[in-house]
Amino acid sequence: MIKEKIENHPFHPNHSLILTDDHNMERCSTCSRTSFSSHVYQCEEYPECKFRLCRECSSVEPNIDYPGHQHKLCFMEKTEEEDVECDADDGYCKRDFVCDELDRTAYSSILRCVPCNFNIVHLLCGPLPRSIRYEYHMHPLVLTPSVIDSDNNHHESQDEDDEYYCDICEDTRDERICVYYCADCKFVAHVHCLIPQITSALTGSVEDQDLILLSTSSGSDDTDDQVDKNDMTLMDLIQNLTKEDKETFEEHFYWHTSNNVVFDSTCGESHGRQPEKYIFPHSPADLDNQVYKFDTYCNFRRLKLDTNDLEVKVVTVKNYKVAWYLRNVLKSLLEKHGDVIDEESKLSGDMKSLAFHFLCRVIYDKDRTRRRDITEELIREWYGYLKFVRRMGLRIMFLYEQLEKIKRDFVSQIPIRLESEIPNELHQKKSRLQKQIEKVDTDLDKCKEYSSRSSGVRLRLSDYSYGDDEASKLMQGTAEKNA
Known part of the structure; x- marks a missing residue:
């Protein structure tokens, strides 16, 4: 049965929400959709309040703890926003490296505190199930901070140039990013290769799930409740x-x-x-x-x-x-x-x-x-x-x-950097500066061209200027009209 009125909804706890059939409203304040298949809720007490809630989102409950935020977060599979910043205090997105794996977990789902407009847009930056089941592997896969294993590596020796791979997609992976791992079989999987399984876990009863946060811990998933x-x-x-x-x-x-x-x-x-x-x-x-x-x-x-x-x-x-x-x-x-x-x-x-x-x-x-x-x-x-x-x-x-x-x-290592890395950086800087110089030269040429074309038809301002007495009379006349 559809509720005509909702009191103390966690997304808008201070005001009551009433059901309306106006489908031409602004976007839903939770999922940001602008088209609705049915009625929507709006704030009853303050018509100028722009909070809107579609029926689909009205049944969503915040139930996921995030240690950097005072309220529970809700997991939403899809939103229509792609310009929201990730508010994870020190998630992977705040680190000083570019990671394709991070981008692959962005915006497919979002963890959100609607009243605070607090959003975790990368699946990798939020709490994840400690272990999950993958239908094509016999053992549970455990969330692990980092896996560097020569048996899972396509090189004989391990150094910083080694490449590591995912056993599901067989694509390379960044060894700094957490993975799901079976230690018995040395089976490693990207987080983004298991999004359907993770989504199923987070949309179900999270009370039955052991969620941990690895994106911000230093190799430890210990969350001491006494803190x-x-x-x-x-x-x-x-x-x-x-x-x-x-x-x-x-x-x-x-x-x-x-x-x-x-x-x-x-x-x-x-x-x-x-x-x-x-x-x-x-x-x-x-x-x-x-x-x-x-x-x-x-x-x-x-x-x-x-x-x-x-x-x-x-x-x-x-x-x-x-x-x-x-x-x-x-x-x-x-x-x-x-x-x-x-x-x-x-x-x-x-x-x-x-x-x-x-x-x-x-x-x-x-x-x-x-x-x-x-x-x-x-x-x-x-x-x-x-x-x-x-x-x-x-x-x-x-x-x-x-x-x-x-x-x-x-x-x-400086001599090695002086041979290649630093010269490359300086060449790139030189190239950027050269482009700036070329742009300035283009603007200067435009100035010269305009000056040359306009010199022959330039108006002689002296022919249209007023003398001092005429200018004074004109100003005085204008002031009298305005008075």
């Missing part, structure tokens, strides 16, 4: 700092928000990859000299914080607050190294939390970045974060030792 989630964001932590602490914090970071933090004019465009700054190391002494030049050239200044990153929700782990997607990193850090801050530290709780957040951020980024994707800019950013962490008194020598190895390895 105390709250509604605070990183920006809230910063705003809660005392005046003295905030001044200290702003010596290391800047950002663009309503509080008008001054832009750091010293943080201009990075020129850290200019080849003339480097030498070719032929001996250990040369390598040491080059590392020194690298350190000298990388004069770490204030780091710019992305405003979107500052709006990420934080959770409390062992009295420290970090971005929710870093909770497993912090737990692992405390288990392995203990509390790396002195008990007698006089830092405020918020400053301690910010220090641990950036420490975990470096560990998180370091662990998920492949060797070939490391850049000077990235190393500079890591050291910039740790400069603040070390000033806060955290004992992080273990991480400095790891970054020192990464830095020396990066520097040792």
